Amino acid sequence: MQTFDAVVIGAGAAGLFCAGIAGQRGLKVLLIDHADKLAEKIRISGGGRCNFTNREAGPANFLSANPHFCRSALARYTAADFIGLVQRHRIPFHEKHKGQLFCDGASEEIIAMLLRECEQGGVVRWQPCAVHELRRSASGFELDTDRGAVRCLQVVVATGGLSIPKIGASDFGYRIARQFGHRIVETRPALVPLTFDPGAWAPFVPLAGLSLEARVETGSGKSRGEFVEDLLFTHRGLSGPAVLQISTYWQPGTPIRIDLAPSQDLEAVLRTAKNVSRRRLGNELAEILPRRLAETWLAGQPGLAERAMPELRDRDLQALASALERWQLLPSGTEGYRKAEVTAGGVDTGGLSSQTMESRLQPGLYFIGEVVDVTGWLGGYNFQWAWASAAACGRALSERG
Numbered sequence: 001m002q003t004f005d006a007v008v009i010g011a012g013a014a015g016l017f018c019a020g021i022a023g024q025r026g027l028k029v030l031l032i033d034h035a036d037k038l039a040e041k042i043r044i045s046g047g048g049r050c051n052f053t054n055r056e057a058g059p060a061n062f063l064s065a066n067p068h069f070c071r072s073a074l075a076r077y078t079a080a081d082f083i084g085l086v087q088r089h090r091i092p093f094h095e096k097h098k099g100q101l102f103c104d105g106a107s108e109e110i111i112a113m114l115l116r117e118c119e120q121g122g123v124v125r126w127q128p129c130a131v132h133e134l135r136r137s138a139s140g141f142e143l144d145t146d147r148g149a150v151r152c153l154q155v156v157v158a159t160g161g162l163s164i165p166k167i168g169a170s171d172f173g174y175r176i177a178r179q180f181g182h183r184i185v186e187t188r189p190a191l192v193p194l195t196f197d198p199g200a201w202a203p204f205v206p207l208a209g210l211s212l213e214a215r216v217e218t219g220s221g222k223s224r225g226e227f228v229e230d231l232l233f234t235h236r237g238l239s240g241p242a243v244l245q246i247s248t249y250w251q252p253g254t255p256i257r258i259d260l261a262p263s264q265d266l267e268a269v270l271r272t273a274k275n276v277s278r279r280r281l282g283n284e285l286a287e288i289l290p291r292r293l294a295e296t297w298l299a300g301q302p303g304l305a306e307r308a309m310p311e312l313r314d315r316d317l318q319a320l321a322s323a324l325e326r327w328q329l330l331p332s333g334t335e336g337y338r339k340a341e342v343t344a345g346g347v348d349t350g351g352l353s354s355q356t357m358e359s360r361l362q363p364g365l366y367f368i369g370e371v372v373d374v375t376g377w378l379g380g381y382n383f384q385w386a387w388a389s390a391a392a393c394g395r396a397l398s399e400r401g
């Protein structure tokens, strides 16, 4: 039976990074992944250019049952640390929007960088290779894999979340966590488009493809989320960065609220127009909102679009402004794991050390990356969590176990 200091299960963002760090510290590391292709999620991320971190990443950009858990790892391995690594590997990158950093070229450059780091650490990689069973042994752990049994002192579970099953996502990490007594915070698709009852959504179907800036909010108190970003109409509901962000905060059965003109005082704009313009409301509103949206919105109130501005009562304008600024909608669901960028929930952080990601219940067992109940906003934050949690773990693994 082959023996290693550490076996890392899952060669995605967190697993590759952790294996490289531990290998370079002199540990004998085996990295196992069941997928045919290496790190597919990194490859498809950021539209093929990998939004690999966010300059502004901090604890406030993450959701978890314990919002403080991510603090230590994020402070000890920062966005600046990862940017330094990318620069040492001479990968050109640029900032796109709100601190989001993307490769100038392809995401594959990040995968190649992580592989080089693993090679420098002498990491052994078995892929594709499935792990069938993990059990405790007298001196550590034993794993049954497609390539035979393996013995090791420490096991790192880096199997990610449930999103995009067709490229290798599995519930393996949660099953291992339960096997060793860990609690799982209920998992749900996040950073995902929201859907609506087909009947209620029918008037908006023709708007599919239309995008505009909006403020979207949901929840209240500590669980309230609010984002001003682009919103995209789809055939089944809403998507775009604003809605993907809010989906992580959204709880089934609760409404979302949308301001369709977040950078204007709509009532004031309409009142001014009433005083200076003789045009029809439909044309006036089409100056403020995309024309197709203005037409669809007014179509629900027969005759209103044709009325000339001076004829409109102030209270009609006030009602219109208020409806557009406080559009309340009840999503019926989400597009699910098939379309979700991440999985919210996961291994309960109460059972893990925030310093090392080691299980408090089972010494030598570690959980890193998306499998843990830490979910980042859209914009490079989820990769930063993968790097930071992997670094915390990779630096803590030892040769003795």
Ligand code: FDA
Pocket: 009, 010, 011, 012, 013, 014, 015, 032, 033, 034, 035, 038, 039, 040, 041, 042, 044, 045, 046, 047, 050, 051, 052, 053, 129, 130, 131, 158, 159, 160, 161, 163, 164, 167, 168, 169, 170, 171, 172, 173, 340, 341, 342, 368, 369, 370, 371, 379, 380, 381, 382, 383, 384, 386
């Ligand atoms: P990750 O999913 O990367 O890796 C898990 C690995 O474990 C996989 O290789 C899988 O095959 C393997 N595995 C699973 N089960 C196994 C088993 N039973 N046995 C062996 N191996 C197993 N984030 C971001 O910050 N910026 C971005 O631009 C994007 N863009 C993006 C686009 C799309 C389409 C998606 C789906 C996701 C993103 N993300 C993102 C999210 C980001 O990809 C994600 O949070 C990280 O990849 C998580 O890293 P992990 O290493 O935890 O899991």
